[in-house]
Amino acid sequence: MKDIIDWKQKPFMCRFVSFYITYLIICLLIIGNAMARYMIEVSHPSDKLQCLRSVAVLLTSGSHFITNADWGCLDGNHKAWFIMEAGTKEEAMLVVPPEYRRNTVVSQLNKFKLSEVEEMLKHHTP
Secondary structure (H helix, E strand, O other), rough: OOOOOOOOOOHHHHHHHHHHHHHHHHHHHHHHHOOOEEEEEEEOOOOOOHHHHHHHHHHHOOOOOHHOOOHHHHHHOOOOOOOOOOOHHHHOOOOHHHHHHHHHHEEEEEOOOOOHHHHHHHHHHH
């Protein structure tokens, strides 16, 4: 019985199938490992020229997260904020261009339920 696809004549199809299988494996690994949410705060200089240069560099970084960041510059707070999921703080930091990493704060986000807070208070009340 002849194969439906002649793999020797379809090298593109071989690469596509290989890529698709790799993509599925990566997706399964990500789903299997719960990702944490992080807020990334990137500070930059307040000097007008340096501010505009920083915004341009960050917007052209190629990161979907940074290009959709919220900015505080027009209110005098020269920072960009965005939220993303990552495995670790270090992984989240890798999204930020190297020259801005020393002025970046990465904070893991979490949610509380009132019952959890009440339980924690019981253990911290003198």
